[in-house]
Amino acid sequence: MDIKLFDSELKVMNVLWREGNVTAKYVSEVLKDEFGWNMNTTYTLIKRCIKKGVIERSEPNFMCRAIIPKEEVQIAETDELINKIFDGSVDKLFATLIDNRHISKEQIKKLKKMVENLE
Numbered sequence: 250m251d252i253k254l255f256d257s258e259l260k261v262m263n264v265l266w267r268e269g270n271v272t273a274k275y276v277s278e279v280l281k282d283e284f285g286w287n288m289n290t291t292y293t294l295i296k297r298c299i300k301k302g303v304i305e306r307s308e309p310n311f312m313c314r315a316i317i318p319k320e321e322v323q324i325a326e327t328d329e330l331i332n333k334i335f336d337g338s339v340d341k342l343f344a345t346l347i348d349n350r351h352i353s354k355e356q357i358k359k360l361k362k363m364v365e366n367l368e
Contacts, residue, residue: 252301254322261294262286262303262322265315273311 254262260283264276277291295313297303305314335341352360 250304250316252325254298254301254303257258257294258298258301258303259322261298262319264312266319270312273306273313276313278303280323312318 257348260280261276264279265271268275268279273292273295276295277288278284280286280291281288293305294303295304299306303315303317306312306338307314331337331342335345
């Protein structure tokens, strides 16, 4: 994915990924409740996402639909983070996560299983 989404655009996308196809008005109401945004701000961001090709608009009622799956954005954002902060090194990312967070035995088991499945 070559499309860069800003944090504000990701907030709009998160509503669509969580709620499915909804009206722009509904997205605006959710973001007003969650972040105090006004309707104009939300509509501007929705239109920006439409221009970027990540939201599709349909009528009636300015229905919005996420065109790209959340997982695709998560992969692209993770790749960018690894390249930008960890010099492209996945093991440096994991070392940082493990060193700086308390990880439960259950989480360690899950991580081990994921690694085993890669081998």
